[in-house]
Amino acid sequence: MKLDLNGRRLQVDADPGMPLLWLLRDVLNLTGTKYGCGVAACGACTVRVDGQAVRSCITPVSSVVGKRLQTIEALGTPGKPHALQLAWIAEQVPQCGYCQSGMLMAAAALLGKTPQPTDADIDAAMTNICRCGTYQRIRLAIRRAAGMAPNGVARKAKK
Ligand code: FES
Numbered sequence: 001m002k003l004d005l006n007g008r009r010l011q012v013d014a015d016p017g018m019p020l021l022w023l024l025r026d027v028l029n030l031t032g033t034k035y036g037c038g039v040a041a042c043g044a045c046t047v048r049v050d051g052q053a054v055r056s057c058i059t060p061v062s063s064v065v066g067k068r069l070q071t072i073e074a075l076g077t078p079g080k081p082h083a084l085q086l087a088w089i090a091e092q093v094p095q096c097g098y099c100q101s102g103m104l105m106a107a108a109a110l111l112g113k114t115p116q117p118t119d120a121d122i123d124a125a126m127t128n129i130c131r132c133g134t135y136q137r138i139r140l141a142i143r144r145a146a147g148m149a150p151n152g153v154a155r156k157a158k159k
């Protein structure tokens with residue numbers, strides 16, 4: 001199968017029914033995407049497929065052929081971090097860190113679709129589970145990355 005992964009085209013030899021998470025972690029050694037529940041409940045395994053947040057633990061590899069795949073490894077680089085990564089650092093979001101790559105990919109999908117999300121948009125998009133309870137900091141970081149004030153009000157454009 002040919003995949004379009006993190007801006008690169010690659011040929012993979014895998015069972016078409018293999019969950020994408022297994023392919024990423026065990027075959028391609030992209031271990032930034034995490035395994036949590038394996039049943040689409042926690043979001044630790046979230047990646048983007050054609051920009052949308054997708055839970056890779058229940059996504060067969062065959063279903064992503066011909067689509068653009070992005071994992072946490074390609075969200076930003078140390079020299080050029082994504083706005084969300086900068087905001088995550090500024091708001092000191094991560095605690096144990098286990099859920100955070102999935103959170104970031106879900107947030108990236110949200111901002112890709114809705115650049116200035118309301119609280120309702122954030123609640124609807126961020127259904128991932130964090131056992132460390134970082135939800136409020138995640139909300140602040142998403143607003144920061146979106147250029148919004150901490151209370152969710154859009155900042156006025158500078159003249
Ligand atoms: S590991 Fe995929 S949603 Fe939990």
Ligand code: FES
Binds near residue numbers: 096097098131133
């Ligand atoms: S930071 Fe520990 S589970 Fe979210």
